Amino acid sequence: MSTFGALNTAYRGLTAAQQGMNVAGQNIANAATEGYTRQRVEQSALAAPARGLFSGGTVQVGQGVSVDAIARLGSSVLDAGVRSASAQAGYAGIRSSALQGIEATLQEPGDNGISAALQGFWSAWQGAANQPGEDGPKGLLLNAANSLTTKISSAYQALQGQWSSVRAQAADAVSVVNAAANQVAAYNATIRSTLASGGSANELIDARAKLTETISRLAGGTVREQPDGTVDVHVGGNALVMGTSVRELELSGSQAGDALGSTVQLLWKNPAGVASSDGGEIAGALSVLAPAAGGNGGAIAEAAEKYNGFAQELAKSVNDVHKLGQLPNDSAGNPGATKQDFFALSGTGPAALSIKGPASTAGIALRAPDSGALDTSIADQISQLGTGAASPDKVWSGIVTGIGVQSRGAQQRESLTSAAQASAVTSRASQSSVSLDEENVNLLTNQHAYQAAARVMTAVDEALDVLINRTGLVGR
Secondary structure (H helix, E strand, O other), rough: OOHHHHHHHHHHHHHHHHHHHHHHHHHHOOOOOOOOOEOOOOOOEEEEOOOOOOOOOOOOOOOOEEEEEEEOOOOOOHHHHHHHHHHHHHHHHHHHHHHHHHHHHHHHOOOHHHHHHHHHHHHHHHHHHHHHOHHHHHHHHHHHHHHHHHHHHHHHHHHHHHHHHHHHHHHHHHHHHHHHHHHHHHHHHHHHHHHHHOOHHHHHHHHHHHHHHHHHHOOOOOEOOOOOEEEEEEEEEEEEEOOOOEEEEEEEOOOOOOOOOOOOOEEEEEOOOOOOOOOOHHHHHHHHOOOOOOOOOHHHHHHHHHHHHHHHHHOOOOOOOHHOOOOOOOOOOOOOOOOOOOOOOOOOOOOHHHOOOOOOOOOOOOOOOOOOOOOOOOHHHHHHHOOOOOOOHHHHHHHHHHHHHHHHHHHHHHHHHHHHHHHHHHHHHHHHOOOOOHHHHHHHHHHHHHHHHHHHHHHHHHHHHHHHHHHHOOOO
16 A cells, blocks of 8 residues: 555544544434434445556555445334334223223212112102102102112213313324324335435434324324335325325214214225224224123213113112002192102103103102091102112122123223333333443544544654655765
8 A cells, every 4th residue: 555545544543533423422412312322433445546557566454444324223113112012001981081981980889979869869759658648758759769760860861071181182183193194204204215215314204103103092003214315104005195195084973963872984095995903092993992792892871871871770779669659639629649759750861861750849759649638658669779689789789780891891901011111111211322431431542543544644744745745865
């Protein structure tokens, strides 16, 4: 190698060391940046030039170092693990939140729950039986009946509100997925052109990776990397993003028109079709919003059906006994009517919303027909309805227990999937996150390399000075 060749080798060393310091500085600057993946300079040694005719048979050394690329130290396998864990955690989180909301509508145990209202209702019948000639106990009975039916109706309305809230949340999630998909497509175009021109797209890839994680968390999307640097994102086996093209999603129906029990589906736009999801928050929301199906449907609709079933069972139990009684005589002394219901289930709407008690004490039958004025056998029978094996109390207790078990199971699954997600994120962080200690070592290493390359350049420069300016001056 010529002396000038040594100068070029020293220059390459300077350039490589400077690039190494620049990359270390970039890593240190982004140590706390979410989604940033650490980078490293990839170098390779330049081989010695081929021995030519005028090389004189001397052994040639290499020509220095080449900076080949700035590598992004991520792992596609670990990234896929994080996306999969995020999808499962998103699905479990939505279901757990919904079931906890359903459990909250029960207000059990507590003074504001239906159990307490049932106890007050049965006690009010007993109170009326103890004082058949007084209007006060009958008025308390009406209040107890109204309190019970109001609590049932309020709980059902809370479920309707929760259903609308979850649907709105699912619609928002679909909008976020579509926006993220369009951004991924835009990044694909930029990254492809950057890599094709020989540039570094590491920061762009980091930004795109955050978007694909968002899509996976919401819709369970899977990512396939392509040789040109782009990625394809698939949801339920169909392409959401392919290169720079996007096929957007939507929910069936409308936020204003859908009601509790409606069928809500995830659909494709252009061309239209039914979409499926591998997990994520949207799939979790759709599973909660599904119509009732005999215990296997959506959690909210199934809970609503249980409220309706309880209202019907309560009305039937009380009415079956109440029909055996006779209403009080009217103001003219005429005998009261028989075979009258205590609870009315009016209309074709949900039973939990339509159940009503009598409008006045004149609609309360305490005695059996053709019995004495002080007979309270009907009131006594109704007051004991809460103690039977198939009583409304037992039915309600079964509903509370069933919802509580479901909620607990959903919370346990959420805890497990959250732990799996945290583990996946930790595993990836051990590979791709910035270690300040390691970067300090790299910075010092490249600093010393830079100083050493500069010293080589100085030595070569001094040699050239002797060769050019001092050769031939000996003896003058």
